[in-house]
Amino acid sequence: MVTVNGVPSLCQGTCSYTFMQVSEITSLSLSSSTLSFGISNPTSLNITSSSITVTADGLPCTVNSGSISALTCSLQTNSDGSPILIAGELIPIVYINPYGIAGPGSGVSPINVPLIAKSLSVSTGGNNGGLLTTLAGSGFPLDKTQISITICGNLATISSISNEQIILYTPICNSTGV
Amino acid sequence: MNIQVGAVSNTNLSFTYTDGSATAPKISSLSPSSSNPAKKGVLNITGSGFGTNSSQVNVFLANSSGKIYQLSILKITDTLM
Numbered sequence: 001m002v003t004v005n006g007v008p009s010l011c012q013g014t015c016s017y018t019f020m021q022v023s024e025i026t027s028l029s030l031s032s033s034t035l036s037f038g039i040s041n042p043t044s045l046n047i048t049s050s051s052i053t054v055t056a057d058g059l060p061c062t063v064n065s066g067s068i069s070a071l072t073c074s075l076q077t078n079s080d081g082s083p084i085l086i087a088g089e090l091i092p093i094v095y096i097n098p099y100g101i102a103g104p105g106s107g108v109s110p111i112n113v114p115l116i117a118k119s120l121s122v123s124t125g126g127n128n129g130g131l132l133t134t135l136a137g138s139g140f141p142l143d144k145t146q147i148s149i150t151i152c153g154n155l156a157t158i159s160s161i162s163n164e165q166i167i168l169y170t171p172i173c174n175s176t177g178v
Numbered sequence: 179m180n181i182q183v184g185a186v187s188n189t190n191l192s193f194t195y196t197d198g199s200a201t202a203p204k205i206s207s208l209s210p211s212s213s214n215p216a217k218k219g220v221l222n223i224t225g226s227g228f229g230t231n232s233s234q235v236n237v238f239l240a241n242s243s244g245k246i247y248q249l250s251i252l253k254i255t256d257t258l259m
Contacts, residue, residue, distance in 0.1 A: 088185065115187065117181055117191045119191070120193065123191070124194045125193070126195070126196055126197070126199075127198045128202045129198075139183065139186070141183055147183050148181075149182075151179050152195060157246065176195045176196055178195075
């Protein structure tokens with residue numbers, strides 16, 4: 001439907017659109033930085049792996065050539081080779097050209113990406129705040145508006161962020177201690 | 179420390195606060211105390227404990243939206259920047 005300032009448009013030709021579920025994700029697993037997945041009806045679609053585009057957490061996952069019945073793609077990686085994945089439940093977006101997006105089948109479980117905090121470069125400081133410290137871990141989003149870090153109940157100010165490291169300023173705290 | 183990403187959180191790490199009043203630099207006044215954001219100018223900060231080495235001091239202004247601006251230090255003494 002098309003509306004202009006709330007007024008529905010009239011149809012003067014062929015205006016119907018039919019949604020078709022041509023394929024869906026039937027399996028999903030992660031090993032290191034490789035995502036393995038299957039799609040339903042792979043042979044009847046008459047496609048090759050080059051017809052498939054995959055996005056995971058907003059980043060392209062490069063589809064590897066191979067059997068259309070056992071698909072894999074390579075996730076983008078951090079400098080240490082670990083995959084760039086954001087904490088939470090991951091269902092990749094699988095686009096099949098020219099059919100559209102294959103949604104997850106009913107039996108497919110999302111991949112759970114943990115939020116890991118490993119260390120703080122400086123873990124003690126004055127309660128006036130403003131101390132610069134580096135948080136190391138994994139599962140951090142690449143956009144600092146998608147994460148909140150509170151210390152002593154107050155929001156820390158994030159200076160920079162990557163999937164495995166956050167540089168932040170400590171907030172003020174009205175008390176001392178942990 | 180509480181880290182929150184969507185519905186996922188992590189509280190494994192902690193940060194220990196110490197009494198910062200003894201060592202913190204203190205600000206007693208700013209001049210001017212307000213200014214047109216479109217206009218560059220000089221801000222005088224009076225206080226104590228600033229030191230004399232500008233490379234060890236960072237000065238920031240934050241607006242009400244949380245956007246942080248770093249200022250350049252033109253001159254520093256222990257009581258005036």
